[in-house]
Amino acid sequence: MPAPRRVSTAELVAAVRTIAERDGLDAVTMSAVAAAVGVRAPSLYKRAANRHELLRLAADDAVAELTAEVSALAAAIEDPREVLSGVARALRALAGRSPTVITLLFGAPAPQAGPSPEGVVPLMNVLLDSVGAIAPADRLSAARTLTAWAYGFCMMEQNGGFRQGGDVDAAFDRGLEIVLRGIGG
Template sequence: MAEGPSPRARQIVAAGRALLEEEGPAGLSMRRVAERVGVRAASLYKHLPDKAALEAAIISQGFAELADAFAAAAGGGEPLAAIGAAYRRFAAGHPHLYRLMTERPLPRELLDPGVEARAAAPLVAAAGGDADLARAAWAFAHGMTILELTGRFPPGADLDAAWRAGVAALSAAGPAPPAGAPGGPSA
């Protein structure tokens, strides 16, 4: 039976997450984490091999939290709208974590096993099992979110209306017909 992270490793990840949330990626250094935990930086490497492992542990936490938020939201009336709202709330509440999770290649080999799939599952279910529609919905949500976080919309833009319009368009698209079905992709 595999053991989970040690209590010290969990403490290190918690300190890293706190620094990230407070100061953004620039504040997340092994030296700063060590100071926060009260150890020398070299001691961190007994528990996590490098900064990439620390970031992956924090990203894994983010995916787990996002999965929980999606699962809670998906039980509502319009699942795509509810999941979109949960996604937007998560990003607004954790903008630095959101950026860490989405602005560069995802270190999948370092993430907790299954955490990315767990986060995606409610969205795929809300898209009627259509992974392509789920990807399109995620791309819409990410684009809206990152533009909102970076202040790229014009002053006075009604972002709630833009979200509603995007979700309505995706909902109207519905799942793609299966391959070989009339109107579906050819094999």
């Protein structure tokens, strides 16, 4: 009898993300992911106890992707406003590449399906450090404001919420300018 096929974490994550983006979060099931990676569903239980844990793998991967981009920006740029601008742009770019998976970062169907708290820490540190340089008295509220605005803009953009015409890229730039000005007092 041949040995069962071993699935790498990268293969598993890629399958979850592909299914989520192609068919939606509800389509991410143990059996669908197992079929996508060429194993039987019980084989996945070594890596994920249920579908929420599969979704968490995708959420953690998306956070790691965003963190890598944001950390590189923070290392290369000294101006905290430019770092925050880069954070918002990186979030928008991720939303463009992974419009379904990004929803796991802010609105997972269950707490276990969202990103691991420890996985979010490096991203939050960059965000809070940059915000703290321009709004030291209220770092968390300012970080939440920027994040909520950027994510809300992305969701409206993805859902066709900007039907009034005009340049959506220019609107993003202008909105970001206004939010950053407001954060900086």
